Amino acid sequence: MNGDFIIGGIFSIHNYMQSEPNTYTKMPLHPKCSGRSVMEFRDLRYARAMEFTLQEINNSTDLLPGITLGYQIYDSCAAVPMAIQIALQLASGMEPFVNNTHVCPKPAAAAVPVLAGESDSTPSISMARILGLFGIPQVSHFTTCACLSDKRQFPSFFRTVPSDHHQAAALARMVKHFGWTWIGAVRSDSDYGNYGMASFLKAAQEEGICVEYSEAFYRTDPRSKVERVANVIRSSTARVIVAFMASGEIEVLLEELVRNPPPPLQWIGSETWIINAKHLRFNMCAGAIGFGVPRSEIPGLGEFLLNLTVAQALKSPLLKEFWESSFSCSLTGFSESMRECDGNEDIRSLQNPYTDTSQLRITNMVYKATYAIAHAIHGVICNDTQCDKSIQFAPWQVLDQLRRINFTTRNGVQVMFDANGDPVAVYELINWQVQKDGTLDFVTVGLFDSSKPMGQEFSISTNISWVGGQTELPVSMCTDSCPPGTRKAVQKGRPVCCYDCIPCAEGEISNRTDSLNCMPCPPEFWPNAKRDSCLSKPVEFLSWGDTLSIILTLFSVSGAFIAVCVAIIFYRHRTSPIVRANNSELSFLLLFSLALCFLCSLTFIGQPSEWSCMLRHTAFGISFVLCISCVLGKTIVVLMAFRATLPGSNVMKWFGPPQQRLSVLFFTLIQVIICVLWLTISPPFPFKNLKHYKERIILECGLGSAVGFWAVLGYIGFLALLCFVLAFLARKLPDNFNEAKFITFSMLIFCTVWVTFIPAYVSSPGKFTVAVEIFAILASSFGLIICIFAPKCFIIVFRPELNTKKHLMGKMPSKSL
Incomplete structure (x- = not known):
């Protein structure tokens, strides 16, 4: 016009x-x-x-x-x-x-x-x-x-x-949205298909989507190439296929696939063919989805298209071809294969893409x-x-x-238009849905608007009909999703979407599906059995409610009670020869210190606190030094008493009761000074032991200064060893009731207990470490009270006839106990 x-x-x-080989002769x-x-x-x-x-x-x-x-x-x-x-x-x-x-x-x-x-x-x-x-x-x-x-x-x-740049990104985001990580891809072997698919594959890779195959062909390619592409689709394991194709290529491909249909596939189409009504005849694509430009109304266009007349059609070769093709008649009347158009053809009766x-x-x-x-x-x-x-x-x-x-x-x-000559990208998500009459039709189920903020561009407004008209979302993954508690490990030589599900290592969790890595739990937490969440580690310490604590408490109280009972017996028989002969003052002090030793073990039970940690070590150190000092004093008294019986010896005046008290005070004061320095410089403190056990927390008392701790133990050991040596030297002194023998046995037990305590303490797990320490305190205390006081109490209570000065002086024949 x-x-x-x-x-x-x-x-x-x-x-x-139409093409013809060029002969260059015409x-x-x-x-x-x-x-x-x-x-x-x-x-x-x-x-x-x-x-x-x-x-x-x-x-x-x-x-x-x-x-x-x-x-x-x-x-x-x-x-x-x-x-x-x-x-x-x-x-x-x-x-x-x-x-x-x-x-x-x-x-x-x-x-x-x-x-x-x-x-x-x-x-x-x-x-x-x-x-x-x-x-x-x-x-x-x-x-x-x-x-x-x-x-x-x-x-x-x-x-x-x-531009396809936006469509490719939208398609990749949609595939990711529906959880498909294993797809196939076909494209037109043209600028449209190659550039579009390249953009899509780049966006898909960024979204973590793997492509099993990517095939291309053009509609004029030999049929053998189309068959090869169709066979690749049939033999693939991907159940979702993205087709970035022009209408000509997709029609050729679908016609080939119809010959030998593949397993049901979820088709995802580019806008060129996904909104082309002539492809709706392929029922195998039911449920296909893709993006198309928004639908709109153009007032008056429908009537304009239907007002086409025979006279208008004769003026244009294209309109003439349309008329003859639509009504299967010839407008010129010279065709042998078609009847002549009679002018009664009604274009309004046509149902084709031109009139739709x-x-x-x-x-x-x-x-x-x-x-x-x-x-x-x-x-x-x-x-x-x-x-x-x-x-x-x-x-x-x-x-x-x-x-x-x-x-x-x-x-x-x-x-x-923007600076690139492009409009704002707005797409409708188109779904091929089966209608009540069994035909396929386009249904808008969502929208993509590139002008919206990142992450809000894509939205779905209604239900989608999937492959075959199903309502359940199809699954297309190379490997089933890894559940929480596992991580993905890529299989060697295969795409990243093909992986093995490896359980998280000890102390690690994954709390979402298809996790790439497992996360370590915080130090005070530990994974649950499924390793999909972190739970607070159980806190372990020797609590008062534990059966072991109750048993140890009973022994501790019993030991203190025994010490009190012995003290009562000694007090009631304080004028008896056996009590007076064995230095009753040191005996009462020893019993008092033994009662403290038994009771100090109770400070090791219960949740460690700042005060309990300082108290337990200092009380233990001081009470045991007081106890050993008394035993050492008794041992020295035995030796001095023997020396005093020698002619011309006046040694006892140098180690009388005042000197005995001072020696005990002196030895104990040294331990007190050590403890004060320890508590001042670097005292014991409560702490959570997270290293000994990975799955639980051990509440312990830290030593603070290791030097202070070993100084306390070393001093106790030194006094115990000194006492043992002196008692051993005095074991054969002539006496019907030589106390040095019992002191030797008690010190032997004491040293044995504490020597074996060290490896047991180091190797004992958790709260049993404290239990071993309490056991060592109780064992050594019972050893002292039994070896030193049990024979005396036996004589006082059950053999009073032996509790005489003559018997003690050896003037009567001794009888077997």
Whole structure:
């Protein structure tokens, strides 16, 4: 159609171009669509939508008033040679033929200042490179290749459909959202498929998705290649397949798969085919999901498409082909294979993509592209009051206006371009759902809006019907998910999605599914049996309620009670020879210290605290030194008493009761000084032992200063050893009741207990360490009280006839005890 300004239009109304080997002996044939190519009724609808939009613009009083826009619309056959020829023709205004004369043809019409189209990415890339050289802007309605956003290579390219960069990211995020980590991938072996799949694979890798296979083919490839791709799909273990394909390739693939259907697959489609109604005949794709541009209404378009008449169809080869193909009749009447059209054909009775205006998605992109071109021309030739059709302008002026446009179409859609010539990416999530009548139809179940904040772009608004019409989400993983308590370990030589589930190591947990690493529990926590959460470690100490504590307490109290009983017996018989002969004052002091030794073991029971830790070690050290000092004093008294019986000896006056008291006080005072220094410099303290046992906490008393601790023990050991040596030397002194013998036995027991205590203490676990220490205190205390006082008490209570001075002096024959 002619007009004041001509707009070019190019659409892929057919999918194949006729080709013939070049013999170089004759002129090559003009490029034209192949006779075996089936017309794409949907793309014909796009072309007619551009025609409808231009008529609407021409009737507008606001946009280009008084200006008529004409058009030249061509079929590119989705082929690069045809697209390049049309681009050159629209840019130069030449007739679409090549002459063999030496005279250059004159332009048949003025060159178009702007072009709408093309549908496919590969032809668009070729066209954009040529048109960019002339500065002629191209506004595509369906070319989605992300490569065209590069303004250095394609400075004059614009589009109203979002770039595949956003679609690929949205598809990868959707796959991740549904938990599919093991997928297959097929693509068109074209710029659209290769660039789109490359973007998707990059985004999928970032999301942790693994691809079992990635296959590519083109619709003109030999059937053997298509069969190979189909066999790969059939033999794969992935139950989800992402198809980044043009309509021509997906149709070829699905027709091949129908011959020998694979196991049920969850199809994920790119927008080129997922919103193409002609593919709904493939029931094997029921449940397919993918993104498509939002659906919109275009008032008046449906009626415009249905008002096509025979007279109009005869004016255009494309419309003529559509009419004859739709009604299986010939408009010219010369066909042998078809009847002649009688004029009664009712286009309203047709049900095909041309007449279907229920899913106007890409058609709306054509509507937007055409309006964008009109607004750009308006910005060049119009001012605030009127438009001047006589203005001569260059394509670059339209290009400059296209970068600035920002308007809303009559159906309420905003149109603007970013710095890359792209619109804001908004997609609807389309689901192929089985209807009540058994047919498939498009259902919008979600939305993706790239303008929203990160993480909020993708949303699902309604239930999705999955593969085969199932409501249960399909699973596609190389390996089943690793439950909490395990971690993933990649299998050697396989993708990262193929892994083994390894239980977390001791002390570590994983609290989520498919954890890559196990996390160590905090020091005071320990994993539960499933190793999916950390629990507080049980705290262990020798508590009062333990059976062992009760037993030790009974022994401790019993020992103290025995010491008190012995003291009572000695006090009641304090004037008896046996009590007086064995230094009753030191005996009472020894019994008092033994009672303290028995009772100090109680300080080791219960939860350690700051005061109990300091008390237990100092009380133990001082009471035992007091006890050993008394025994040492008694031993010295025995030795001195023997020396005193020798003629001329006055040694006892140097070791009388005052000296005995002072010696005990002196020896004990040294231990007191050691303990005071220990408590002052670095006292014992309570602490949680996290190292001895990994699964529980041992409450212990830290030594503080190890030197102080070993000084206390060493001093006790020194006195005990000294006492043992002296008692051993005095064991054979002539006496019917030689106390040195019993002291020797008691010190032997004492030293044996504490020598064996050291390895037992070091090797005892947890609270048993304290129990061993208490046992050593009780054993050594019982050893002292039994060896030293038991024989005396036996004589006092049961053999009073032996409790005489004559017997003690050896003047009566001794009797066996």
